[in-house]
Amino acid sequence: MDIRLSDEQRMLIDIATRLGTDLAPSGVAGLAAATRSAGDAAGWSSLVETGLIALHVPAERGGGGGRTVDVALVAEQLAAALVPVPYVGAAVWAPTLLAAAGAADAVEAVAAGSLRLAPVLRPDLGGLARLGEPGIAFDTQGADAGLLLDADGTPHAIAMAASDSASHEGGSGRGGVAVVSADLTRSVRVVPADAPVADLPVRLGGPLDGDARTRADAVVLAILAADLLGVMGRALDDAVAYVGQREQFGVPVGSFQAVQHLAAHAATLVEGARSSMWHAAWAADELPADAALLAARQAKAFCAAAARDVGETAIQLLGGIGLTWEHLAHVRQRRILLARRVLGDEQAQYAAIAAARLTPRSAAAPHASAAPHGAGQARGETHPAPVGSI
């Protein structure tokens, strides 16, 4: 094993960090729905030109030929900068489903920036909605249509209104109705059960089998973990910088142990989250689908729990200023609260992990034994079940 960033990965992080700086909102005012929409097209073309859309999809399926780890590192940096573009939904999730469905032309259109699709989730945000069910379209900014699967796992596109800037009182008719999103950096829309199918110039491919859906879930969970990591990491960085210079009692408040220990605990969570996320993103490409999903659930669970804590710690460290509308701290926390819910928060992951790991061996899927790094593939047989006291 060699769990270090390669030179290429460091370069990619630099590129994504620079893009993030360029595309970051100019404070909370820059996140008003109208302002956001105005800057969106330019932001999206920057991502297209840099080749960051559908980057993880193999070239023969219309993507950029990179790895899920690459996309995760990009998603982390864009989230850290609170860039209000639908990277997770439109640049990762939708092309992941389309690639699995064999729709190379559609992936190519997505990567070229000529097609933007927003995944449609169940109303509880815990998974993709099915065709014919009501849902919430996620990351709808600039979306041409919503994307969901039917009962057979075949992708379908759902018509969307023309613009997200309509806001909650002005949803225009045909498909999704824009609603207020708690997360000021993302747009969402309510999709009625009878939303009409969208007429797209490309076909969206055939049904995804169980394995393909499992792997797609693993990819998206890993990227959501990366998004959470990016937001919490920057939240902590900002709070640490603040307590380092904010003075009370004639000294920086960051010199007090009570303050230092809050920050140190948060830093511990951030690094545990990073190690978990790297593994999940790596596993999404390298391990069998079930093991990849388990790794992704581990990372999502850890990051969902950690991000809320770290975001709250950052607000505590900032004092009252952190709870004002003008400060980005609440924007971060809003993004964390939405991302932790999408595809299930830590409690949902614990339930799924328990089902996978604690089911009696005879009835369990082959992955039921732990899938450690490397060993998941390297080992031909599992250990005999250990019995007894410690």
Added chain:
Amino acid sequence: MDFFDTAPEAEFRAELRAWLAAHRPAPLPSDPEGRVEALGAWHRALAAAGYVGLAFPQAYGGRGLPPTFEAVLNDELGLGGFPPPPAIHHITNAIRLFGSDEQKARHLPSMLACTERWCQGFSEPNAGSDLASVRTRGTRGPGRDGAEIYTIDGQKIWTSEAIWSQWCLLLCRTEPDASAHRGLSMLLVPLDTPGVECRPIVTAGGSREFAEVFFAGAEVPAANLLGEPGQGWAIAMQLLGYERGPGDIGWVARLMRMLTLLEEDIRAGRVVTDESGRRQVARAWVTLEALRLHVARTLSSRLDGSLPGSEGSIDKLLVTEADQVLNHVIMDLRGASPLVADEAWLDAYFWSRAQSLFGGTQQVQRTIVAQRVLGLPR
């Protein structure tokens, strides 16, 4: 970034797994003294088979392997439910990094063979978290036969495994005129030296794990100085860097074993729980897995030959969290058993409380992270 085994790691893993399958020890006795003895035998068996000191030079009985092999060892022991490896690599590395050729040749082979045990004489009644205020003195001068010696006077406390050890790595004040940190040196002290007395302290879990160690005019040759006079603090800090490494010290294996046994008991119906309990187990796995992956990342960061530094305190904080979360779940799900039948679980629970004390308290670790990793003002 590659979590797969390299070819040599895979080969090592397969070889280790085969050896383990053929050498599973009997369940450890639940009485503390019996456990110490059984663990000692297990460690000697591991050592004889070449599984202790993986990253140490072959000349000293190690394998000369990269640090990531320690992660493989922790995985295989922990996932297989085997007892953990010996927690010795804080002391072995101190001697490897700072010892003379003679000291390394004399001590490393027996340490790695687990035939000689060492304890670490750091804390004193008035020098706990404030380690630099150590008062135990080592006074240098000619001995009765004229050879240079150190004469040691003072007292150590919380000295782990002292009563079962033959040697003590002793932090003491040898340069009384130097400032607090610069006045310290490290001595290698045989515990059978006249003037050394160990009195066990029974832990909350019932084990004689700790001891007070008294020094009254104990004499050791000046050749037993590790490193240079006044280098004691630097050696202690490097040693603590390894002691805080949950992969170096075997804690990952220890915790994975406890979780593996709990999960197996649930799958087999020997421990019955509801959905809330199952989620708690999953949470413990998530926490422990984050630790395991983080430790693998830390060991990888040392593939370039670098040594553990301040960021190792993050690893220590993660292992503390994992240990304490896990032992809560174990106590909750195993019901009355730890309270009325199997005292080993209760001992493990109290150990998890010690995890936030030894090697520097959780609070000391947080201060290190805040000041040396995050750069907050002192």
